[in-house]
Amino acid sequence: MKKSCLMFFVLLPFILSAQLMDMPEGISYCDVLDMCFVSCWNSANVVLIDSEGTQSEFLTGLSNCANNLLVGSVLYITYGTHVKAYDIFTSTEIFDIYLSGAVDADGLAMANDGFLYVVSHNNKVFKIDVDQQTSELFAYGSIGTYDQDMIYDAEYNRLLICSYQTNCPIFAVSLPNGEISIACETGLNNLDRLATDSAGNIYVACWETNSIYKYNNEFVGDPEIVSDGHNGPSGIEVNSTDNLLYVSNFYLDTVDVIQLPGVGVEQENLIQPKIELQQNYPNPFNPTTTITFNLNTRLRQGYAGQAKTTENTELVIYDLKGRKVKIFPVILSEVEGQTSIIWNGTDNNNQLVSSGIYFYKLQAEGIFQTKKMVLLK
Numbered sequence: 001m002k003k004s005c006l007m008f009f010v011l012l013p014f015i016l017s018a019q020l021m022d023m024p025e026g027i028s029y030c031d032v033l034d035m036c037f038v039s040c041w042n043s044a045n046v047v048l049i050d051s052e053g054t055q056s057e058f059l060t061g062l063s064n065c066a067n068n069l070l071v072g073s074v075l076y077i078t079y080g081t082h083v084k085a086y087d088i089f090t091s092t093e094i095f096d097i098y099l100s101g102a103v104d105a106d107g108l109a110m111a112n113d114g115f116l117y118v119v120s121h122n123n124k125v126f127k128i129d130v131d132q133q134t135s136e137l138f139a140y141g142s143i144g145t146y147d148q149d150m151i152y153d154a155e156y157n158r159l160l161i162c163s164y165q166t167n168c169p170i171f172a173v174s175l176p177n178g179e180i181s182i183a184c185e186t187g188l189n190n191l192d193r194l195a196t197d198s199a200g201n202i203y204v205a206c207w208e209t210n211s212i213y214k215y216n217n218e219f220v221g222d223p224e225i226v227s228d229g230h231n232g233p234s235g236i237e238v239n240s241t242d243n244l245l246y247v248s249n250f251y252l253d254t255v256d257v258i259q260l261p262g263v264g265v266e267q268e269n270l271i272q273p274k275i276e277l278q279q280n281y282p283n284p285f286n287p288t289t290t291i292t293f294n295l296n297t298r299l300r301q302g303y304a305g306q307a308k309t310t311e312n313t314e315l316v317i318y319d320l321k322g323r324k325v326k327i328f329p330v331i332l333s334e335v336e337g338q339t340s341i342i343w344n345g346t347d348n349n350n351q352l353v354s355s356g357i358y359f360y361k362l363q364a365e366g367i368f369q370t371k372k373m374v375l376l377k
Contacts, residue, residue, distance in 0.1 A: 020047045020055040024248035026067030026193075027235035027255065028075065030088065032322060033359060034370040037075055037088070038235065038248060038255065039065035046077065049255065051369050058091065067149065067235070069108040069116075073322055074130075076116060078105040083118055083128060083135075089320040095133045099126050107149035107194070109159055111175055119143070119150040119161055125173055139178040143171045151194045151202075155217055158183075162191035162204060170194075170204070170219070184219035192233060197260075198240040205233035205247065212236060212247060212258070227258045241368075277362045277369040280343075284374035291315065292340045293362050295330075313364040315341055320357055324348075330364065345375055 022043030029036050036049045037058060046059040046068065062079045069076045074094060077084045081102045085094040099105055102120035109117045116128040117138065123145075127138035144163025151160050159173040160183055168191045172183040189208035196202055200217040203226070211228035232250030239246065243260040276294040283289060293315070315328040325347045330339075343360075347353055355377045361370040 019253050020057060021248075021253045021255075023234075023250055024253060024255065025065060025234050025250070026069075026078075027237045027246050027248050028068050028070035029237050029239045029246060030070055031239070031241050031368075032073075032318070032361070032370070033088075034361070034368060036237070036246060036255065037068055037070060039068040039077055039079075041065060041250075045079075046075075050371070058088075059086065064104075066104060066106040067108055069110065071110045071116075076108050078108060078118060081105060081120075083108070083116070085130065089322050095130075097128060097133060097135050099135055101137065102126065106147065107151070107161070109150045109152040111152045111159070112154060112157065113175060117150060117152075117159055119147045119159075121146050121148075123147060125150070125159065125161075125178075139173050139180060141180055143173065143180055144168065148191065149193045151196055153196070153200075153202075153217060155200055160194060160202065162194050164190050164192060164207070166190075170202075184215065186213075186223075188213070193236045195236040195238050195245075197238040203236055203238065203245065205230075205236050207232060212245065226260070227256070230256060275362055275364055275369055277360075277371060279371055280360065280373045284376040286345070286376050288342055288344045289373060289375075290340050290342050291360055292338060294338045295364060314362075316361050316363065317343065318359045318361065319353070325353055325358065330362075 021038055021040050023041035024038045025041055026039045027036055034051045038047045041064055045062045045065045048056045048058040065077055065079045067078045073088050075086045075088050081099050083097045083105060087094060102124060103122040105118050105120045107119045116130050118126045123140060123143050124137060125139040126135050128135045143161050145165040147161055147163045149162050153160050157175050161171040166189045168186060168188055169182045170184040170186060172181050188206045191204055191206055193205040202215040202217055204213045210230045212226050213223040214226050215223045230247055230249055231252045233247050234250035235248035237246045245258040245260055247256045278292045280289045280291045313330045315330060316324055317326040319325050328341050345353055355375050357374055359370055359372050361368055
């Protein structure tokens with residue numbers, strides 16, 4: 001496998017867990033939950049994967065799910081001629097919109113104008129008002145053959161589209177007028193997915209070479225191969241918090257995880273920050289449960305060996321709607337190795353909370369882990 005000078009390929013636990021994915025397509029990362037939502041063409045439809053690679057069903061019963069997009073706490077899913085929206089904390093359906101004239105709706109993008117845009121395989125881009133729950137045809141014409149994915153390029157206020165065709169350009173649809181142009185002549189065949197990172201770089205998944213390419217958002221210069229050796233790279237997503245790239249393999253029913261470059265060369269030889277959050281015990285629980293975690297020396301002492309403060313370091317418990325229920329500040333200079341916190345089922349006002357599912361998130365130095373627990377009364 002080819003490697004760039006700044007990249008290396010990492011197989012994380014996502015490919016090791018029991019398989020629920022069946023022909024995975026789109027993938028979205030949720031930083032609050034530290035989990036990925038993977039839409040599948042067959043079987044479980046939408047699978048939830050946590051930071052340890054454990055898979056669970058999020059939604060079932062939607063035939064031929066093509067793609068998904070997470071915006072805040074709302075997950076938008078395309079399948080057939082429909083777009084559905086779900087609250088990720090309650091799995092409640094928000095709307096189901098029919099796209100008249102669409103053939104296999106696929107890529108989605110939310111633009112700064114507040115509208116959701118969807119591209120279908122028959123060269124059509126639809127504009128959806130998510131508040132009014134209405135749709136209209138926005139653009140139609142020369143945007144490739146068998147259109148696959150679409151992302152929003154905020155700097156140029158445009159939609160970028162890739163297609164599954166030979167010698168595939170990346171097309172641009174300008175907003176708000178819908179003019180179609182070619183943003184880049186890639187020279188690549190059979191493009192499937194697009195993604196962006198916090199710096200505005202564009203990532204492209206190519207089935208011809210089973211590789212992921214990276215362009216700058218001006219498409220100047222040759223692209224960089226950031227990873228290869230995939231098998232039908234059907235979905236890509238960038239986790240900018242942890243500098244990770246997720247790639248779903250359509251033919252293997254797996255998700256590969258690629259470590260992207262860090263922010264500074266001088267940090268490469270330092271011990272990297274690390275947190276280890278364990279599953280609470282007992283779980284389910286009543287009336288108390290113990291949450292155990294470990295922070296390594298790099299986190300407790302900092303780069304120069306000085307004691308760290310409580311800034312940005314805490315264990316937070318969330319309810320299903322994403323609201324903070326309880327906050328436990330963590331004093332890093334007082335933490336040595338494995339540490340435990342006991343939660344007695346009360347909120348920040350010391351009031352008992354109701355039975356149900358809760359999430360607990362350990363955050364330190366900009367990295368975090370999240371797990372789920374159940375309170376039964």
